[in-house]
Amino acid sequence: MITITTLGTGSGKPTPERNVSCTTVFREGELILFDCGEGTQVQLTRARLRPGAIKIICITHFHGDHINGLPGLLGTLQLNQRTEPLYLIGPEGLERYVRTLARLGVVGMRYPLKFIEVTRPGEVYRCQDFSITADRLKHRITCWGYRLTEPDRPGRFDVEAAKAAGVPPGPLFGRLQRGETLTLDDGTVVTPDQVMGKARPGLSLAYCCDTQPCEGVQRLAQGVDVLMHEGTYAPDEGRMAHQRGHSTMADAARAALKAGASRLIITHVSPKYTRTDGFERAVREIFPHTRIARDLDVFEMAYKH
Ligand SMILES: [Zn+2]
Ligand SMILES: [Zn+2]
Structure with a gap:
């Protein structure tokens, strides 16, 4: 089983209702983080997730609401006397950024860091249990979306x-x-x-944030069990959203529908909206299995067999 916890579901700046971007994926005792906005550490504590379980952090892009929590978290891992390697996946420049923080003494890190800078679409990480691929999103600066895919497991032996x-x-x-x-x-x-019984399909999820509608989203989201997609703007604010390199919640729903995703979780909601239930109803007209996430929501992905 995979458990998704949304630690931050807002865009731009943190508010008492919504922290900025971070989503955790928990599988087999390990955590994978998608983005690491300011406040991620506090939210980890609130969600009762152990920082020591973090194995991989995937950063989509260098806008502050997606990365400003990274220095603090890296420092805490050292305070916790981490010795395990940590994989940092993100745009070109990520290693230089983190090394500079270390050189200036902002954070001290003696545990091994494994940098994987994404320069082209394709597989960026693979282990026995899953792989991560990246694809180009369409935003104001270079931005990568990610997809985690588990291989199919063999059927049961009879x-x-x-x-x-x-x-x-x-x-x-x-x-x-x-x-x-x-x-x-x-x-x-x-x-x-x-x-042998039939092969049991592995789980898959795509994380697409920040982006306006684009081909990269469609490739990443093709047939996924869960699509996490930004929906910064209300369903009817397409012009504004696209001008700013973002999507509306309706764009997210159309992407999920077109990709044949099973479920959609919308995140990165503008702090100007205090209520989203009306939006959720509207978006479900396009793609019924939609949730507009709130901070600390937990979504479970179970195997079908
Ligand atoms: Zn953002
Ligand atoms: Zn951005």
């Missing part, structure tokens, strides 16, 4: 079906699970699909 096919329990079970076709002593051929 012990009874294997026994019924004449396979003796033992190492032959493992060979079938690894996809081998067996020929038994009596000449019977047993194929993996006789004893």
